[in-house]
Amino acid sequence: MNPKLTRRRFIKGVIASGAAATTTAAWYSATGQERPSGFVERLVRINVNGQVRNVDVEPQETLASTLRYKLGLTGTKLGCNRGECGACTVLVNDVPTYACSVLTHSFKNDRIETVEGLESANGDLHPVQQAFVEELAPQCGYCTPGQIMSAVGLLRENANPTRDEARHALAGNICRCGSYDSYLDGVMRAVELIG
Amino acid sequence: MVATSHDVMPDIELYQPADEATALDLASRLGNEGWLLGGGQDTYGWLKDRNKNPSAMIELTQIDAWKGITETVDGIEIGAVTTLTDIARDPLIQSRFGLLAEAAGIVASPQIRNVGTLGGNLIQDTRCWYYRRGLDCYRAGGNICYADSPEGLNREHALFGASRCVAVTPSDTAPALVALDATMVISSTSGQREIPAQDFFVGPDRDILNMTVLNEGEILTAVRIPNTWANAEFYFEKVADRNVWDFALVNVAAAFRTSGENIEDARIVCGAVECVPRRLQDVEAAIRGRSRSDSTANAVADMATAGARPLNYNNFKVPLMQNLVKRAIRG
Amino acid sequence: MAYMHIGKDFTPPDVPGKVTGRIKYAEDYTREGMVYARLLTSPIPHARVLDIDASEALAMDGVFGILTADDVYPDGEPQSTGLKILTNEPTLVGEPILALAAVDEKTAETAIAAISVTFERLPFVLDPLDSLAEGGGNAYPGDTNTFVFRQGFATEKWTADQVASFRAGNEPTAEPQQTVEYGDLEAAFAESTYVYEGTFTNAGYPHMSMEPRSALAYWENGKLYLHGGSQSLTAFADGIAGIIGVPKADLVFINEATGGGFGQRARAGSVPVYAVPAKLSQKINRPVMMRATREEEFTIGGARQGLTGWIKVGFKPDGVMAACDLWIVSDNGGKGGGADAFSAADCISVLYQTDAVRFRGTAIGTNTAHRGAQRGPGQNQIAPIISPIMDVAADELGVSRFDIRKINTPMTGDVGGPQRIPFTSAYMPEALEMAGNNLDGMNVNHVVVSKTAAKW
Numbered sequence: 004m005n006p007k008l009t010r011r012r013f014i015k016g017v018i019a020s021g022a023a024a025t026t027t028a029a030w031y032s033a034t035g036q037e038r039p040s041g042f043v044e045r046l047v048r049i050n051v052n053g054q055v056r057n058v059d060v061e062p063q064e065t066l067a068s069t070l071r072y073k074l075g076l077t078g079t080k081l082g083c084n085r086g087e088c089g090a091c092t093v094l095v096n097d098v099p100t101y102a103c104s105v106l107t108h109s110f111k112n113d114r115i116e117t118v119e120g121l122e123s124a125n126g127d128l129h130p131v132q133q134a135f136v137e138e139l140a141p142q143c144g145y146c147t148p149g150q151i152m153s154a155v156g157l158l159r160e161n162a163n164p165t166r167d168e169a170r171h172a173l174a175g176n177i178c179r180c181g182s183y184d185s186y187l188d189g190v191m192r193a194v195e196l197i198g
Numbered sequence: 199m200v201a202t203s204h205d206v207m208p209d210i211e212l213y214q215p216a217d218e219a220t221a222l223d224l225a226s227r228l229g230n231e232g233w234l235l236g237g238g239q240d241t242y243g244w245l246k247d248r249n250k251n252p253s254a255m256i257e258l259t260q261i262d263a264w265k266g267i268t269e270t271v272d273g274i275e276i277g278a279v280t281t282l283t284d285i286a287r288d289p290l291i292q293s294r295f296g297l298l299a300e301a302a303g304i305v306a307s308p309q310i311r312n313v314g315t316l317g318g319n320l321i322q323d324t325r326c327w328y329y330r331r332g333l334d335c336y337r338a339g340g341n342i343c344y345a346d347s348p349e350g351l352n353r354e355h356a357l358f359g360a361s362r363c364v365a366v367t368p369s370d371t372a373p374a375l376v377a378l379d380a381t382m383v384i385s386s387t388s389g390q391r392e393i394p395a396q397d398f399f400v401g402p403d404r405d406i407l408n409m410t411v412l413n414e415g416e417i418l419t420a421v422r423i424p425n426t427w428a429n430a431e432f433y434f435e436k437v438a439d440r441n442v443w444d445f446a447l448v449n450v451a452a453a454f455r456t457s458g459e460n461i462e463d464a465r466i467v468c469g470a471v472e473c474v475p476r477r478l479q480d481v482e483a484a485i486r487g488r489s490r491s492d493s494t495a496n497a498v499a500d501m502a503t504a505g506a507r508p509l510n511y512n513n514f515k516v517p518l519m520q521n522l523v524k525r526a527i528r529g
Numbered sequence: 530m531a532y533m534h535i536g537k538d539f540t541p542p543d544v545p546g547k548v549t550g551r552i553k554y555a556e557d558y559t560r561e562g563m564v565y566a567r568l569l570t571s572p573i574p575h576a577r578v579l580d581i582d583a584s585e586a587l588a589m590d591g592v593f594g595i596l597t598a599d600d601v602y603p604d605g606e607p608q609s610t611g612l613k614i615l616t617n618e619p620t621l622v623g624e625p626i627l628a629l630a631a632v633d634e635k636t637a638e639t640a641i642a643a644i645s646v647t648f649e650r651l652p653f654v655l656d657p658l659d660s661l662a663e664g665g666g667n668a669y670p671g672d673t674n675t676f677v678f679r680q681g682f683a684t685e686k687w688t689a690d691q692v693a694s695f696r697a698g699n700e701p702t703a704e705p706q707q708t709v710e711y712g713d714l715e716a717a718f719a720e721s722t723y724v725y726e727g728t729f730t731n732a733g734y735p736h737m738s739m740e741p742r743s744a745l746a747y748w749e750n751g752k753l754y755l756h757g758g759s760q761s762l763t764a765f766a767d768g769i770a771g772i773i774g775v776p777k778a779d780l781v782f783i784n785e786a787t788g789g790g791f792g793q794r795a796r797a798g799s800v801p802v803y804a805v806p807a808k809l810s811q812k813i814n815r816p817v818m819m820r821a822t823r824e825e826e827f828t829i830g831g832a833r834q835g836l837t838g839w840i841k842v843g844f845k846p847d848g849v850m851a852a853c854d855l856w857i858v859s860d861n862g863g864k865g866g867g868a869d870a871f872s873a874a875d876c877i878s879v880l881y882q883t884d885a886v887r888f889r890g891t892a893i894g895t896n897t898a899h900r901g902a903q904r905g906p907g908q909n910q911i912a913p914i915i916s917p918i919m920d921v922a923a924d925e926l927g928v929s930r931f932d933i934r935k936i937n938t939p940m941t942g943d944v945g946g947p948q949r950i951p952f953t954s955a956y957m958p959e960a961l962e963m964a965g966n967n968l969d970g971m972n973v974n975h976v977v978v979s980k981t982a983a984k985w
């Protein structure tokens with residue numbers, strides 16, 4: 004089916020029924036239509052790594068696109084863009100989330116953290132980062148930011164996980180280099196570093 | 199004819215209603231041009247592939263009234279937009295309906311469970327790849343089934359209930375809720391109705407285009423679980439190619455009430471063998487009054503798959519399903 | 530002599546950047562004015578492009594241009610196997626036909642959907658044995674199904690009986706394309722008290738490195754700046770310059786980090802798609818970023834060769850592998866590539882110190898993913914075949930499954946392969962000993978069996 008046709012048919016349909024929708028506020032003022040409630044504004048404020056950022060976000064935009072292409076936070080990787088690899092894992096209110104498979108608009112009131120936000124103000128690595136360095140956990144490194152975010156999410160929730168709990172917490176992060184055991188070593192070392 | 203590999207979200211409107219009335223109103227007004235959005239984990243694949251092209255998404259997860267787990271007089275009620283992680287970790291569900299906690303905790307991957315909702319997990323569409331690929335099969339309104347053709351790859355498809363379409367239910371939580379005699383609460387601008395979980399899912403003989411009884415404009419708002427099976431003996435097991443991400447090849451959700459050695463009553467439900475969760479009522483009847491033992495399990499193994507019609511590549515599901523049912527009964 | 534690194538703890542310089550997200554992979558760069566490209570790929574396993582109508586797409590807002598095989602190869606496409614940058618005669622599903630650049634990926638995808646391509650369907654084949662059979666389809670251009678070194682495309686057919694007999698499990702009777710052997714095979718089989726004979730097939734799976742084959746390209750002062758991932762900057766830069774047709778001196782290849790190679794990024798020939806943004810950038814005069822999708826990794830990405838073979842292995846009474854006779858038909862995919870089958874035989878010769886080995890092989894194209902180097906080429910395909918044969922032989926001869934491996938394992942000074950090359954150091958016996966000690970208390974002989982049994 005041609006998406007454009009559907010769209011045109013739809014827009015025509017809703018205009019007729021009095022519930023118009025479009026992506027820009029300007030359209031409403033231009034047509035004099037009343038905006039239906041619940042419709043999203045494009046200009047949003049999102050809290051990323053402790054900073055509130057104003058961004059123009061399209062309604063369908065994924066969080067990964069906003070982070071990578073609008074905010075330049077390219078530490079968040081795209082391995083599949085489909086929820087099947089974990090390279091894009093970020094924390095939303097401390098909860099590991101696939102940034103490729105959520106909408107930025109869903110998180111306007113939430114705390115988003117990426118790998119770039121983990122170092123302390125004086126440049127010290129986060130204990131998980133430090134532990135991953137000490138264990139030389141990364142190989143190619145492409146999955147590493149995602150593994151780190153999953154590990155940080157785990158440790159915030161459970162400061163003293165067993166190796167098996169760590170394995171389950173990192174289960175949603177593929178490593179094609181097969182560095183799984185080293186990442187688990189890293190998590191267990193991070194537990195020690197945090198003390 | 200062209201082919202391109204899509205993985206970017208296309209243009210589409212987004213509504214984020216903050217209250218029930220607005221959501222129901224939008225659902226009714228937008229009809230099939232509006233796509234209800236839970237956690238989006240089933241949705242975004244369809245949209246990125248551009249194989250489903252609705253004009254707007256109506257996000258349900260901002261509505262607090264449809265979120266959370268509450269105790270009721272005769273059981274519990276789970277809001278439809280509660281995440282699978284919240285369900286898997288809820289102390290009340292864990293202690294009383296561990297079967298559901300286990301099923302919810304084995305879906306997909308941790309990150310998907312962190313945003314995926316119970317409603318979305320129950321209402322998600324089938325994973326038949328011909329259909330997902332956007333081919334014009336029966337389920338997509340065409341008149342061929344690619345999976346059930348001489349060269350079709352149907353390792354993951356149905357053993358039972360084929361009717362032109364041989365796709366299966368992908369949900370891990372659905373069999374658990376059928377086993378627990380849950381009720382689905384459905385709302386629309388014209389009111390509310392309640393449907394037993396077992397009747398919520400529909401096979402292709404009744405409706406080849408939809409997997410549930412939901413009509414346009416209707417929203418699943420809650421799932422109620424009566425205390426009938428609270429603290430029963432439960433068994434859940436899922437077999438998939440990988441422990442994470444992969445959908446069940448077969449899963450089993452079972453609940454037993456025993457008195458002394460003997461089974462008083464049971465529910466045994468398998469997923470991924472039919473378009474709907476398959477309740478094994480004959481087996482449930484046959485094991486009543488018997489013990490949870492190898493001999494009981496062996497006695498009903500064949501009955502568990504009676505009537506199975508394997509396709510070219512899914513014969514293995516017959517012994518797999520038998521083994522899972524046996525393991526459930528044995529405990 | 531004091532070593533700089535050996536025996537010391539140190540942090541490789543790439544590691545901190547990998548844990549902070551600061552290290553850059555190709556897709557992490559941006560360039561002012563950068564636009565985004567997407568591919569239109571073949572939906573058909575073997576076809577010829579008759580016509581491309583992109584007028585509607587080119588008229589869309591935010592679309593900057595397209596690149597086709599005619600742009601890339603004005604004098605005609607190269608007549609050889611191997612991936613092309615773009616093609617008008619795709620020999621596998623997913624082969625790139627054209628690329629389109631737009632203001633963002635979403636617009637590019639939408640515009641591509643508006644392009645209409647007219648294809649002529651050509652016969653295709655998915656199984657090398659189907660192609661070998663008389664009357665079977667041929668994967669390559671010009672109705673050919675194989676590529677002979679220094680000679681070019683050719684067509685190879687067996688009689689229907691020969692194919693049927695091989696399918697039925699018998700030793701192929703056709704002439705192989707390649708034969709390599711050492712030792713006296715007949716004598717070695719004569720010494721054998723247990724002989725295993727059987728056939729096998731394995732699929733050639735893709736690499737799937739975590740980073741897709743994305744690339745960014747732009748031109749400045751006559752120089753091409755290309756960001757891409759590779760397994761070796763020096764080995765790669767030459768190749769990609771040649772593919773793009775730019776003097777090496779005019780190519781600046783930037784590769785800070787690579788998100789996995791596994792063989793596919795060793796040679797530029799496996800990733801000619803990096804040339805797409807380079808050429809497109811030249812044509813539209815803008816920096817072009819092209820991110821590959823995961824699905825494209827399955828099609829424009831390579832795979833191992835799939836091997837279908839007949840194997841006969843002889844063991845002496847004490848478990849020593851005396852002889853191995855191996856006949857393999859390799860699935861060379863839609864673009865040729867790979868010599869895994871011979872490496873499989875080589876691997877048996879090295880790992881089991883076989884007295885006599887004969888390898889015979891034929892490689893045939895199919896309209897599936899292109900084949901190429903993947904870590905452990907051949908060795909990985911033959912391991913799951915030969916290992917159970919070792920177990921069966923051990924059981925038949927009454928030797929333990931552990932001992933049969935120890936008996937046959939190479940040691941320092943042993944030789945391997947047809948050239949009988951000596952090993953300067955080999956520590957398999959020690960490794961096996963250590964493994965045996967760690968398995969202490971378990972019945973090593975039956976580890977494999979009891980593990981599976983425990984599951985049910």
Ligand SMILES: Cc1cc2nc3c(=O)[nH]c(=O)nc-3n(C[C@H](O)[C@H](O)[C@H](O)COP(=O)(O)OP(=O)(O)OC[C@H]3O[C@@H](n4cnc5c(N)ncnc54)[C@H](O)[C@@H]3O)c2cc1C
Nearest residue numbers: 236237238239240241306314315317318319321369370418
């Ligand atoms: C990589 C991957 C692996 C997966 N593996 C598994 C698995 O192993 N087991 C499993 O069970 N699932 C699996 N899934 C599916 C996933 O669990 C479900 O897609 C998820 O639970 C759906 O929840 P959601 O809220 O994200 O759904 P959404 O995508 O938001 O919704 C799914 C569908 O339900 C409709 N819907 C949602 N909520 C409501 C409502 N309240 N009322 C009416 N309609 C509604 C939507 O319109 C849509 O059609 C997998 C998904 C992915 C992407």
Ligand code: SF4
Nearest residue numbers: 326335343363364365
């Ligand atoms: S099984 Fe159903 S969904 Fe799959 S191809 Fe057949 S009709 Fe379509």
Ligand code: FES
Nearest residue numbers: 082084088089103
């Ligand atoms: S990129 Fe998000 S899960 Fe793979």
Ligand code: FES
Nearest residue numbers: 142143178179180
């Ligand atoms: S380190 Fe390469 S994918 Fe994990």
